[in-house]
Amino acid sequence: MTSQTWFITGASRGIGLELARAALAAGHRVAATSRRHADIVAALGTHEGLLALDLDVTDSSQIAAAVAATQARFGGIDVLVNNAGYGYLGLFEESTEDDVRAQFETNVFGLFAVTRAVLPVMRAQRRGHVFNVSSVGGISGAASGSLYCSTKFAVEGFSISLADEVKGFGIHVTIVGPGYIRTDFLDARSVRFATTSVDDYAALSAELRGFFEDRSHQQAGDPVRLAEAFLQLAAEKAPPLRFSAGSDALEILDTRLASLKQERDAYADLSRSVDGSWA
Numbered sequence: 480m481t482s483q484t485w486f487i488t489g490a491s492r493g494i495g496l497e498l499a500r501a502a503l504a505a506g507h508r509v510a511a512t513s514r515r516h517a518d519i520v521a522a523l524g525t526h527e528g529l530l531a532l533d534l535d536v537t538d539s540s541q542i543a544a545a546v547a548a549t550q551a552r553f554g555g556i557d558v559l560v561n562n563a564g565y566g567y568l569g570l571f572e573e574s575t576e577d578d579v580r581a582q583f584e585t586n587v588f589g590l591f592a593v594t595r596a597v598l599p600v601m602r603a604q605r606r607g608h609v610f611n612v613s614s615v616g617g618i619s620g621a622a623s624g625s626l627y628c629s630t631k632f633a634v635e636g637f638s639i640s641l642a643d644e645v646k647g648f649g650i651h652v653t654i655v656g657p658g659y660i661r662t663d664f665l666d667a668r669s670v671r672f673a674t675t676s677v678d679d680y681a682a683l684s685a686e687l688r689g690f691f692e693d694r695s696h697q698q699a700g701d702p703v704r705l706a707e708a709f710l711q712l713a714a715e716k717a718p719p720l721r722f723s724a725g726s727d728a729l730e731i732l733d734t735r736l737a738s739l740k741q742e743r744d745a746y747a748d749l750s751r752s753v754d755g756s757w758a
């Protein structure tokens with residue numbers, strides 16, 4: 480496998496950390512970024528191929544500095560992994576405008592900003608691969624996912640469109656949609672729940688919170704195996720536009736595809752009844 484330069488956001492814990500570890504072990508150069516680069520060094524130690532950098536994806540000056548430092552050290556960026564993110568898993572009416580904005584700042588606008596900073600490097604090289612970490616919540620939704628899933632749907636629409644814009648420069652885009660992966664995602668250090676309450680939702684809200692708390696650190700999906708899948712996808716000549724990670728992710732995708740098809744067919748005549756003709 481040719482050695483590549485990886486730039487990974489949210490590499491202090493979970494999927495990003497395991498990916499940084501695996502990429503280094505495979506002989507790649509890795510710019511591993513997180514809000515506190517010391518967390519990365521504590522987890523991975525120092526390594527000739529490792530550049531640990533402070534990067535809060537909501538901070539544009541840190542983004543520019545991290546990309547510049549990576550170019551200075553490694554001379555380019557072959558693979559960008561937009562992985563940093565968290566789940567706000569409260570119900571919509573129990574969320575605040577600040578909750579909404581914070582969720583989008585990290586999961587969507589942060590991802591946009593990092594991509595915007597890295598694409599000129601990849602265009603100049605006439606090659607690159609952007610991985611955008613979405614979720615099963617990027618193709619489906621359920622109670623408690625109104626904010627989180629809408630950010631991941633945004634990531635999916637962005638990625639599909641971007642792929643078409645940059646393919647002429649030899650840049651691939653791959654959406655990675657994991658199911659439940661055993662990380663800190665559902666841990667109090669990462670997940671956010673509603674801080675306001677609405678009586679009508681009290682029972683549902685408590686049930687869902689209990690559901691997620693019971694599953695924290697119990698998830699079946701293995702971040703080490705997911706990291707290996709990233710490495711394999713990054714080595715492919717024609718990588719997929721979307722990759723589902725985990726059997727649960729495949730099942731959720733199948734259910735969603737079947738339901739889209741069933742409703743599409745059930746209402747096809749009404750859909751066509753809207754047709755006029757182009758002016």
Ligand SMILES: NC(=O)c1ccc[n+]([C@@H]2O[C@H](COP(=O)([O-])OP(=O)(O)OC[C@H]3O[C@@H](n4cnc5c(N)ncnc54)[C@H](OP(=O)(O)O)[C@@H]3O)[C@@H](O)[C@H]2O)c1
Nearest residue numbers: 489491492493494514535536563564614660662663664669
């Ligand atoms: N685990 C799952 O079941 C699952 C399923 C589907 C999708 N995902 C997605 O996978 C990605 C990684 O999540 P994970 O499961 O590895 O969760 P995690 O263990 O909680 O790790 C999240 C990582 O994102 C970082 N992060 C959060 N906000 C950030 C910000 N503003 N700037 C920079 N870094 C930030 C965290 O850094 P700090 O240490 O500084 O907080 C941490 O490194 C997320 O996009 C998540 O939505 C996870």
